[in-house]
Amino acid sequence: MKGVVAILGAGTQGRRLAYMWSSRGRPVNLIDKRSDALEAALLEVERFRTTVGKKTRHQGGTVTTFGVEKLDDALSGAWLAVENVPESLELKRSVVKQLDGISGMDTIIASNSSSFTIQEIIEDLELKSSHRCISLHSYWPPETPGIEIMGTKITEPEIIPLLMKECKEHGFNPFHVKKNSSGYIYNRIWAAIKREALYVAAEGVATPEEIDEIYKDVLKTPKGPFEQMDTVGLDVVKDIEENYAKKRKALPQEPRDLLARMIQEGKLGVKTGEGFYKY
Structure with missing residues (x-):
């Protein structure tokens, strides 16, 4: 072309x-x-x-x-x-x-x-x-x-x-993607993973670092969900989550609240030098 x-x-x-x-x-x-x-x-x-x-x-x-x-x-x-x-x-x-x-x-x-x-x-x-x-x-x-x-x-x-x-x-x-799909293919699967990771952290069950470590240990991936969210930008992650929440009313509020607190503190991830981790 x-x-x-x-x-x-x-x-x-x-x-x-x-x-x-x-x-x-x-x-x-x-x-x-x-x-x-x-x-x-x-x-x-x-x-x-x-x-x-x-x-x-x-x-x-x-x-x-x-x-x-x-x-x-x-x-x-x-x-x-x-x-x-x-x-x-x-x-x-x-x-x-x-x-x-x-x-x-x-x-x-x-x-x-x-x-x-x-x-x-x-x-x-x-x-x-x-x-x-x-x-x-x-x-x-x-x-x-x-x-x-x-x-x-x-x-x-x-x-x-x-x-x-x-x-x-x-x-x-x-x-x-053969049918109209909010989140396409991969993002629908990834959204569930990152949302539940945020929920586990928001409830105080484990820290972001611990969640990332067990995720990488079991799945043998180079990065955990919080490391990946920091790379994308927490403001972008929240915007995406808000869109999913409008379409799926049963989604929990706690993950979005945690992201909102991070954003309010200016911790957007890699691009600001600090998110769930410092860079």
């Missing part, structure tokens, strides 16, 4: 996606309202190229940065536009509508949302390309290359196989 991949949002996930989509020599346009985020993103992409890229034969496509005031230019010639804005349904709906209004008729508009389905995002929006809107949720590339592709009942049939092919060629490990 020729043409540009436009990525809106140069945060942690956006810069990782910029690396992946440029890994086969194709151009990426990275967009953000903050110039410092764009500068940091370019440094991160270069770091991946000199580390991970040496093993995967990275071909070094260009990554060009744009401020949001130049969104029209950034979307020019894009075959794929991916939004990576914060996990707010209203914000994502607004961004997708904006992308739809600016991008070409053939552009696939994708959301990287971890908890909102593309069906929720585009519902009742007047879009010219709703049949070309899709969920394209990645995890932690390049270390974790899993990516989930989920359409709607009106998604053009050729889009899913095209994205399965393109994602695989760019180093992702793609999975097709």
